Amino acid sequence: MELKTPLYETHLSIKGKMVPFAGYLMPVQYEHGILAEHKAVREQCGLFDVSHMGEIVCSGKDALLNINYLLSNDFTEMEAGSCRYSPMCNEQGGVVDDLIVYKLNDEAYFIVVNASNKDKDYAWMKAHQHGNVEFKDLSGDIAQLALQGPKAEAILSRLCTELPDKYYSFKANVDVGGLKALVSRTGYTGEDGFEIYLANKDAAALWEMLMQEGQADGLLPCGLGARDTLRLEAAMPLYGHEMNDEITPLETNLKFAVKLNKAAFIGKEALLTQTVKRTRVGLKVIGRGIVREAMPVYKEDQKIGVTTSGTMSPTLNAAIAMALIDKEYKEMGTKVEVEVRGRRVEAEIVRLPFYKK
Amino acid sequence: MKVIENYFYTKSHEWIQLLEDGTALIGLSDYAQNELGDLVFVNLPEVGDDLIVGEMFADVESVKAVSDVFAPINGKVLEINEELLDAPQKINEDPYGAWFVKVEGDVKPETLLDATAYQEYLTELEA
Numbered sequence: 436m437e438l439k440t441p442l443y444e445t446h447l448s449i450k451g452k453m454v455p456f457a458g459y460l461m462p463v464q465y466e467h468g469i470l471a472e473h474k475a476v477r478e479q480c481g482l483f484d485v486s487h488m489g490e491i492v493c494s495g496k497d498a499l500l501n502i503n504y505l506l507s508n509d510f511t512e513m514e515a516g517s518c519r520y521s522p523m524c525n526e527q528g529g530v531v532d533d534l535i536v537y538k539l540n541d542e543a544y545f546i547v548v549n550a551s552n553k554d555k556d557y558a559w560m561k562a563h564q565h566g567n568v569e570f571k572d573l574s575g576d577i578a579q580l581a582l583q584g585p586k587a588e589a590i591l592s593r594l595c596t597e598l599p600d601k602y603y604s605f606k607a608n609v610d611v612g613g614l615k616a617l618v619s620r621t622g623y624t625g626e627d628g629f630e631i632y633l634a635n636k637d638a639a640a641l642w643e644m645l646m647q648e649g650q651a652d653g654l655l656p657c658g659l660g661a662r663d664t665l666r667l668e669a670a671m672p673l674y675g676h677e678m679n680d681e682i683t684p685l686e687t688n689l690k691f692a693v694k695l696n697k698a699a700f701i702g703k704e705a706l707l708t709q710t711v712k713r714t715r716v717g718l719k720v721i722g723r724g725i726v727r728e729a730m731p732v733y734k735e736d737q738k739i740g741v742t743t744s745g746t747m748s749p750t751l752n753a754a755i756a757m758a759l760i761d762k763e764y765k766e767m768g769t770k771v772e773v774e775v776r777g778r779r780v781e782a783e784i785v786r787l788p789f790y791k792k
Numbered sequence: 793m794k795v796i797e798n799y800f801y802t803k804s805h806e807w808i809q810l811l812e813d814g815t816a817l818i819g820l821s822d823y824a825q826n827e828l829g830d831l832v833f834v835n836l837p838e839v840g841d842d843l844i845v846g847e848m849f850a851d852v853e854s855v856k857a858v859s860d861v862f863a864p865i866n867g868k869v870l871e872i873n874e875e876l877l878d879a880p881q882k883i884n885e886d887p888y889g890a891w892f893v894k895v896e897g898d899v900k901p902e903t904l905l906d907a908t909a910y911q912e913y914l915t916e917l918e919a
Binding site: 452463464468469470471473660663664723724725727746747749754776 | 829830832833835853854855856858877
C-alpha cells in the first residue's frame with residue numbers, strides 16, 4: 436500500500452494523475468499536461484509537491500565530524516544558513532545516495548535525501564555514527580513544496596519578507612503567509628526557485644495560498660513528469676539513473692563534491708585509487724526517435740556505454756539523453772549510435788547542461 | 793471522453809473508420825490520447841507493410857513513455873499520415889481526425905466494438 440503526502444487530497448481535487456513512486460502515490464501531471472507544466476517553470480512558475488523526499492537531522496557535539504566522515508564533500512568551512520550538495524559513498528566508492536546538507540548551526544545539520552533511499556540512508560548513517568551525535572528521521576513529519584521558475588521570487592516575496600538571497604542558502608523559522616517554514620533557494624529544475632519545508636498539517640494551506648498568489652503570474656501545479664524533464668535539461672543527476680551503488684561520483688562527473696584531500700571518509704580509499712574509465716556525457720539525438728534510459732550506446736560495432744536517462748526535451752524540441760560511456764569517446768561532436776528497441780538511432784555528444792537559464 | 797458514432801474500436805483503444813471505397817483509416821481514441829498525455833513522437837509503418845490483427849504496427853511516445861499501437865484488422869498499408877511525423881500533438885488535439893494509416897483489408901465488424909460497446913467499455917474502465 437502506497438503512502439500519501441499531506442497534499443494527496445489536494446492533488447485529486449485538481450485532477451492530478453496519481454502514480455506510485457518511491458512508495459508514495461504522487462502526481463505525474465495535472466490537467467494541463469507535462470509540456471505546459473514544463474513551459475510554466477521555464478517561463479513563469481511551477482509548484483511541486485515533493486513531500487516524499489526524506490529529511491534527517493544530524494545533531495550533537497560531533498555532528499560535523501560525522502557528516503564529514505559519511506559524505507564526500509567537505510563541510511568544515513561552511514556557514515550556518517547555507518546548503519551544500521554531496522554524494523554519500525560506500526566503501527567501494529559507489530553512491531549510497533546523493534543529498535543536500537543544510538547547516539542549521541555548528542552542532543546541527545538538516546539533511547535532505549531521496550525518497551526512494553530514505554530508510555536505507557537513515558540506517559546507513561546510524562550504522563556508521565560515532566561519538567556524541569544523534570540522527571533523527573523527520574521524513575514523516577515534514578512536507579516539502581518546491582516553487583520554481585523566474586516568477587518564484589516575486590510570488591513568494593508577497594507572502595514572506597525574509598527570503599534567502601543567495602543560491603544554495605536558506606532561512607529557518609520564517610513566516611510564510613502566517614505559517615512557520617524553512618525556505619531555501621534551491622531546486623531541481625535549472626531555474627531560480629525555492630524549496631519550502633513545513634509541518635505536514637500546514638502543507639495544504641500553503642499550497643492553496645501559493646496557487647492563489649501566483650495565479651496572475653501563470654503559476655501551474657507541476658508533477659513528477661515535468662520535474663524529470665526539467666532536471667534532465669539542466670543535466671542534474673538522479674540517483675538510480677546517473678549514479679548508484681556501483682557508479683562512483685568520479686565517473687558521473689561529480690568531482691566538485693568529492694574532496695579527496697580532506698580527512699578519512701567512507702569511500703575515500705577506493706576513490707583515491709580508482710582509474711576512472713567511463714564518464715557521464717550528454718547526447719543529442721540526430722536521428723528519428725526518443726532515447727530512454729538503459730539503452731546501449733555504440734561507436735560503429737563497439738558498445739561504448741549505456742544511457743542513464745532520456746526524454747524529449749520540451750525546451751530544445753529535440754530528444755536528449757545522458758549516458759555513461761567509455762572516456763575516450765567523450766569529445767564534443769563525436770557521433771555515436773543508440774539502440775532504441777532494436778533500431779540504431781544516431782546521436783551526438785554535446786556539452787552539459789542541455790539548458791542553462 | 794469522446795466516442796464517435798460509426799467508427800469501430802478495440803479494447804486497446806484504436807479506432808477504425810470504414811470509408812466508402814472499401815478502405816479504412818486507423819487511429820487512436822480520445823481516451824487513449826488522454827491516458828498517454830502529450831505525445832511527442834510517432835513511428836509509423838511504411839506503405840506496403842502488412843498489418844496483422846493484434847500485432848503492433850506503430851508506436852507513439854509521450855514525454856514519459858513509449859506505447860505500442862495494435863492493428864485492429866489484417867490488411868495492407870496504402871498510405872501513411874506523414875503530417876503526424878512532424879506534428880504528433882495532432883493526436884492529442886484531434887484524435888479522431890489524426891489517422892495513422894489508410895489500409896485495405898479484411899474488416900470483421902463482429903470482432904470489433906461499435907461506439908455503444910466501446911462507450912460501455914470505457915465506463916467499466918473508469919468505474
